[in-house]
Amino acid sequence: MKIIIVDDDCLVAGALKTILEVNEDVEVLATGADGKEACELYERYEPDVLLMDIRMEKMDGLEASRSILSRYPKANILLLTTFSDDEYIVKALRLGAKGYLLKQDYGSILPALRAVYCGQTVFGTEIVSRIPDLLQGEKKFDYGKYDINEREFEMIELIANGYSNKEIAAELFLSEGTVRNYLSMILEKLQLRDRTQVAVFYYQHK
CATH class of the missing domain: 1.10.10.10 (Winged helix-like DNA-binding domain superfamily/Winged helix DNA-binding domain)
Structure with missing residues (x-):
């Protein structure tokens, strides 16, 4: 499984790379520090999964996701953040991100990456339980x-x-x-x- 990690905290990106590459089936192709780099790295490598922070300068993870998915609709993007923000969760869902996890839940990151790689959509337990409430009030879908x-x-x-x-x-x-x-x-x-x-x-x- 080939992945790219994008996080504006280079220590976090480096730690994630080290943790994930302990597993023989994981190869971190590159790391980046903002959404603009995420777009460039995705175009260069077309990884199996892009693991990306949301809150970043220059271009955030949501904007980068929108740009990448417009060109690569089948892109597997797993968003990772310290913020369990309702607005971010809804936007991530609507963009077509394959997952949204909280950084502090390190134990779930590798299983989530593998699930997304296999075509599943993954949201942390805390987030899944809130999806119905977050999306209430929308016009009835046809x-x-x-x-x-x-x-x-x-x-x-x-x-x-x-x-x-x-x-x-x-x-x-x-x-x-x-x-x-x-x-x-x-x-x-x-x-x-x-x-x-x-x-x-x-x-x-x-």
Whole structure:
């Protein structure tokens, strides 16, 4: 797994590099100190995952994420910050960042990097629990433009509420095979990769 680390504190960037490269499957290609460098380094290396701070001078992590994702829509960006700021969390979700973690939770960084590398969307437990409240009050999203029918929307809601395929099958009186088929169609229609992204998508557009 090839990654780039961008943090305006060179000591933090260096410490993260040292900690992560202890693992044989991790290679830190480069480190940077601001969003502008993040954009340049991403273009040069196209890493598997970009691990980036949010609050930086010249260009912050959110602005850099917006710039990178506009050119590389499949970029895996994991945002790392000491600030559990509601506005940042919402902006990160809407930009399409694959994760948002607090720096003090060092133990979760490597598992999060691996999860993002495998196509999952990762938000710290503290943050996930707040997503519904943060995104309340938005205009109702039109799932019709994605050709999502009523039964599929019911399934999306259940997935967002943490139901397993077996639990969804029991709730909707379907077989697990039928649930899996519905899930495959939902992922295809919404152009998502897994059920975690379905849950995040739901809360983004609630």
